[in-house]
Amino acid sequence: MSSLYWRFLILAVTIALFTVGMTFLLISFKVDHTLRELRHGRFDLIASDIDRVIEHSLSLGMHFSELIMIAAVLERRDQDDNAIVSIDVADVAGRIVYTTTAGLVGQTMPAAWFDAIHKRTASNSKPAEQVQWRILGSEEAVAGSVVRNSFGMVMGYVAVRYSTTQNKVVQARFQAGLRPVALAVFVVTAGALFFIMALLANRFERDIARACERVDSSHDIDQLDHGWEALIGPVVDHFAGAETALADWRQAHGEIAAKTRH
Secondary structure (H helix, E strand, O other): OOHHHHHHHHHHHHHHHHHHHHHHHHHHHHHHHHHHHHHHHHHHHHHHHHHHHHHHHHHOOOOHHHOOHHHHHHHHHHHOOOOEEEEEEEEOOOEEEEEOOHHHOOOEOOHHHHHHHHHHHHOOOOOOOOEEEEEEOOOEEEEEEEEEOOOOOEEEEEEEEEEOHHHHHHHHHHHHHHHHHHHHHHHHHHHHHHHHHHHHHHHHHHHHHHHHHHHHOHHHHHHHHHHHHHHHHHHHHHHHHHHHHHHHHHHHHHHHHHHHHO
């Protein structure tokens, strides 16, 4: 195989590698984002459900620190999904009042939670609607909700912490299944590109060879000369006649000028 075809092969492999590689990355990122959103949506529903239970209890006149049934609700929701790390309910000051992890009672929410809540409430243009906030980490994520009373005042916060390990496992399995498909597409794409470029190069070389053969033929050169003569001959004759007429005019004009001087 000539050096030209080796260059075609390298070019085809490079194009196929870039195209298939970028497609693989885009699909992986899109699937990962979709999986995270779907999984987070499930824990958003849990946070919203607990939020509604608390708001309903507050509407009955109960104090935030006297919601005895909340502990049972949190335990029941915690058992619904093994990925849940902890469910915490804090008051408006950020002090955890109810939780599925006993050691967290009385502690203050992390500063990152306050930042996420502040950003979400600041961007909320409808205070009457339920406000949900989130934190997405590499190992752990939080789906939260802002608890309000019937007057729209903030009374506390709900935080459902869950592990994101399952997302990584699903993403790894998806990529493992996608790699053979990407490899097959890469081989087919590179082969198709190389075949097309080689075909075009072969056709170009064949046309060049035919043109050279025609130029090297004396018969074709004679035909080419006669063809140029037939095309340019009338124009050359026209210019020759014009030059003759101009010379005759100059001669006649010179004779008339000479007679006038005498």
